[in-house]
Amino acid sequence: MADRIRAGIVGVGFMGTVHARAIRRAGGVVVGAVGSTPESSRAATERLGAERPFDTVDELLADGDLDVLHICTPNASHAPLVRAAVVAGVHVVCEKPLAVGRAEADELLALVTGAGLTATVPFVYRFYPTVREARQRVADGTTGPVRLLHGSYLQDWLVEETDDNWRVDAAAGGPSRAFGDIGVHWCDLAEFVSGQRITHVAAQTLTAVPERGGRPVTTEDAAVLVFRTGDGALGNVTISQITPGRKNRLWFSVDGSAESLSFDQENPEALWIGGRDVNRQLLRGAFASRYTTTPAGHPQGYQDCFDAFVADSYAAIAGDAPDGLPTFADGARAAALIEAVLESARTRAWAEVPA
Secondary structure, three states: OOOOOEEEEEOOOHHHHHHHHHHHHOOOEEEEEEOOOHHHHHHHHHHOOOOEEOOOHHHHHHOOOOOEEEEOOOHHHHHHHHHHHHHOOOEEEEOOOOOOOHHHHHHHHHHHHHHOOOEEOOOHHHHOHHHHHHHHHHHOOOOOOEEEEEEEEEOOOOOOOOOOOHHHOHHHHOOOOHHHHHHHHHHHHHHHHHOOOEEEEEEEEEOOOOEEOOEEOOOOOEEEEEEEEOOOOEEEEEEEOOOOOOOOEEEEEEEEOOOEEEEEOOOOOEEEEEOOOOOEEEEOOOOOHHHOOOOOOOOOOHHHHHHHHHHHHHHHHOOOOOOOOOEHHHHHHHHHHHHHHHHHHHHOOOEEOOO
């Protein structure tokens, strides 16, 4: 492999742009970009800073000049693209959800593991320095045993009846939308920080707008979960893509016996620490220095997290083992959570999360 990792991107919308920026920040080269049509591929080449256009993924993979494929396409297309990358012996960065079902996600995990490839999923909220500090406080015992996990992930981009997107269509996005798109981010973060696994869920889902774009909607606009973990903690979370005024409000609280820790993605520069007598705000500073790229007071954000995720993915490709790197195992974990949430909502009973 050359000194500079050579990456290809399939899917040239918003997420493709985010990936392209992160590739360059990690010192990589965007070899080529593939859109939904040859015309979109050529149009995206300059916009994404790619060396040259490719009309198809097959052409990109057959070029022989690729180390890693970044998959930024609708969810239903992830599995065949991962399979093609594995056949070509190319590492993978695949958007979440990894697949539209647990069996398919497990298959993809087994494929990349058997091929000895690095394969990661961008659960990028793990890369906020304040999240890493919260995780460390739980791990070293400062927080005490975790008793409660609670919070929400709220957006408003589908609040109007006229709002529409490919994610609404189950054929493209899979059987779960709000939970599958953003709820898995919240659960991944809660498990990452607390060190505990959700084992059982009781869920209700809501489809508030039954028709969009002239077609019936079968995926949920919102979900509410109660859950418990294998270590005995209880939790609840509200997931919504129809909450007016909330753009990307991912918030959690991890409540231990000695302190509670609260993180808000829309205000990520501070970690709120609750105590019996004194509450504090711990500002991003010297901790988690690997992921601190600007001085305190110079806010870091989502793209910085994405940059750090891609940089760690490339470090793993080069043979390192970065702590907390989300892999296809975490993508398969998310698929298991989606399955349990949908089962619980359908049966109106507790569902066990498959191991």
